[in-house]
Amino acid sequence: MKISQIKDFFISIEVIPPLRGHSADNLYKAIDKxxxxxxxxISVTKHPPELEYxxxxxxxLKLPKVKRPGTMGIVAAxxxxxxxxxxxxLTCIGNSKFELEELLIDLDFLGIDNVFVIRGDKKKNVIKKEWQYDYAYQLVQQISDMNKGKYLYQTAKKTNFCIGVAGYPEKHYESPNLKTDIKYLKRKIEAGxxxxxxxxxxxxxxxxNFVKLxxxxxxxxxVIPGLKPILSYxxxxxxxxTFYVDIPEELIEKLDNARTPKEEFWTGVKYTIKLIEKLKENNVPGIHFFTMSNTDAIVEILKHI
Structure with missing residues (x-):
């Protein structure tokens, strides 16, 4: 089902693929809960190849290596x-627009209805591909064109992807201010x-405040709020x-005053429950949890909401 068409309040989660050489069993156990x-x-993150010696x-030799491979395999599984x-x-960085077209055709074969488009982090050792997009709106536009049957260099049926993008209530760290950041977000919306x-x-x-703007x-x-419980000081x-966001003084003090790791865990869980209660009171469409593939705290939260 297209995310844009969901009518009732929902919860969703983001997971990350296992590290190279590791089994997906722990990921399955986390999702089972x-x-x-x-x-x-369930959204699945994508990690571009990085050059290593x-x-x-x-x-x-300096060779490309993906530390967390298998995103598309995990999606299918x-x-x-x-x-x-x-x-x-889907990341712009690390992929050419032609590779992305082929990937999107495969996702269409799989029956994937929704995709999430990000530029990706600019790291020094990430490989820059020829024909790589510099901005997320460009990939959004490409997918929108495919939904109309317009491809880069081949003929294929129309796709029917619902496209999601990231938003930053405290602005993206590269943007000079929130107003400018929202201008960039609007460009992604206008692209589709x-x-x-x-x-x-x-x-x-x-x-x-972000939604009002x-x-x-x-x-x-x-505008789906993304939440991650903080479970330790x-x-x-x-x-x-790491994420260029502020932590309220109230939460820092409560975590600092916790006497054991278990108390820290429950401090984070209770704080997140209160956030969700306030969000639900204001009729948010749903809650998206960033799990880092560890769902123990999320389960405790869901028991209460």
Whole structure:
């Protein structure tokens, strides 16, 4: 089902593929715990290849390596295993537009209804492909064209993808300000994006303010709040530097005052439940959980909501 057409409140989760050489069994075990709560969809992250040095036959070679391969394999496996809508992340960085066209044709064969488009992080050692897009709106436009039967270099039937993009209640770290960031988001919507999943946030007012600013700009698509429970004081200190978001003083103090890891865990769970209660009171379309493929805290939250 297209995410843009879901009418009732829903929950959904994001998972990451296992590290290279690892089994998907732990991922399945984590998702098994969530399935009794009927997630509307599961999104799967994509990781571009990065250049690393290897010694092979006495030579030092710089070769591409994907640390978390198998996104498309995981997408197919989850769809067949759980009979649930699965949403693959599509990244501009690390893919040429021609590779993306072939990938989208394969996803159409698989019966994938929804895709999530991001530019991807600009890391020094990530390989830049020829014919690679610089901005997410360009890939959104390509998918929109495919939905109309317009391909880059081949003839095929029309696709029917519902396209999602990322939104940043506290702005993307590269944007000079929130207003400019919303201008970039509007460009993605105008190119054909039909829903937004936000970056994680820990203050509901930032989400409400963000949605108001979008509506003022006549951006009227679903804006799905993305949440990640913070389960330790240590992780609370790391998250701002990794995801460029603020942690409220109230949460930091509660985590700092917790005497055991178990108390920290429950502090994070209870804080997230309160966030969700406030969001539901304001009729959000659903809640999207960033799980990092660990769903124990999410299950405890879902028991209460």
């Amino acid at each position: 969530i399935m009794p709560y009927n997630p509307a969809f 290897y010694e092979i036959d006495g030579q030092i 989850l769809k067949m295993r759980y009979n649930v809508d699965v949403v693959p992340h 994006a039909q829903f937004v999943i936000t970056q994680m946030f820990f203050d509901v007012e930032k989400y409400f 979008l509506r003022d700009e006549e951006i009227n698509v679903k 240590k992780s609370a200190l790391k998250i701002p530097g």
